[in-house]
Amino acid sequence: MSARRSPPRAARPASGSPLRSKAGPRLGSGAGLWLSAAVVVAVGAWFIQGIVAPAGSASATPPGAGRNTPVPPKQIGLIAGHNRLKTLPNGDAVRDTEGLMDTGAVCDDGTTEADITLNVARRVAAELRDQDKLPVELLGEFDARLRGYFGQALISIHVDACIRNLSGYKVARLIESAVPETEDRLVNCLRERYAAITGLPEHRNTITPDMQEYHAFREIALTTPGAIIELGFLRDDQAILKQGDLPVKGVLEGIRCFLKGR
Numbered sequence: 001m002s003a004r005r006s007p008p009r010a011a012r013p014a015s016g017s018p019l020r021s022k023a024g025p026r027l028g029s030g031a032g033l034w035l036s037a038a039v040v041v042a043v044g045a046w047f048i049q050g051i052v053a054p055a056g057s058a059s060a061t062p063p064g065a066g067r068n069t070p071v072p073p074k075q076i077g078l079i080a081g082h083n084r085l086k087t088l089p090n091g092d093a094v095r096d097t098e099g100l101m102d103t104g105a106v107c108d109d110g111t112t113e114a115d116i117t118l119n120v121a122r123r124v125a126a127e128l129r130d131q132d133k134l135p136v137e138l139l140g141e142f143d144a145r146l147r148g149y150f151g152q153a154l155i156s157i158h159v160d161a162c163i164r165n166l167s168g169y170k171v172a173r174l175i176e177s178a179v180p181e182t183e184d185r186l187v188n189c190l191r192e193r194y195a196a197i198t199g200l201p202e203h204r205n206t207i208t209p210d211m212q213e214y215h216a217f218r219e220i221a222l223t224t225p226g227a228i229i230e231l232g233f234l235r236d237d238q239a240i241l242k243q244g245d246l247p248v249k250g251v252l253e254g255i256r257c258f259l260k261g262r
Contacts, residue, residue: 080121081158085140093138107162162234168203174217190254
């Protein structure tokens with residue numbers, strides 16, 4: 001970007017110009033008009049120079065001042081789908097067991113979506129904190145902190161229904177995105193890394209409006225990229241989901257891919 005130049009300074013009256021006090025001789029009407037115009041231009045130029053000063057000058061505007069979209073903090077938000085969480089005094093997020101529990105999808109053997117998403121989200125958060133030194137917030141499904149959430153990315157982790165003969169993952173973002181290119185990059189990173197690591201097929205034809213109009217996408221800041229991932233189907237993919245290692249690594253590498261800008 002080329003440096004912004006200050007506007008040319010307005011010409012000042014010569015040292016011998018007839019600037020008089022009220023008690024002195026009166027200026028002619030032509031001279032008075034000229035003097036008034038010169039003063040207005042000089043004051044205007046001085047005012048503008050104070051705002052638009054050359055880079056490095058004492059009056060230059062500080063970097064980032066006046067931007068409409070500030071740089072987001074480095075934090076990552078992870079939603080443990082269908083969980084209601086509470087934060088302990090030591091900062092740990094645990095399941096809030098008060099009130100009615102939302103299990104999400106559930107199989108006959110008692111395996112629940114909420115248990116799997118909480119396990120995966122916790123492990124991804126721990127890896128990002130320990131290995132990547134990133135601040136991570138573990139969030140519940142309808143967490144109050146989602147309103148206006150501002151960060152590098154928000155990923156909501158879910159598991160698909162307990163249906164026989166269905167296997168695979170899927171990733172989606174808000175249809176009417178305010179930052180479509182950035183969110184596409186996030187979605188593509190998650191999609192590619194998760195497939196490569198887990199070996200699960202992508203199941204795009206079962207992406208639902210509930211994913212593309214996911215409630216959290218309407219709550220977070222417009223400039224925070226968001227994505228929702230269904231890790232797999234709860235019945236036929238249950239073994240890999242309950243063991244957790246591959247889904248955790250797949251989500252983790254997808255986030256790293258996005259943060260590195262590929």
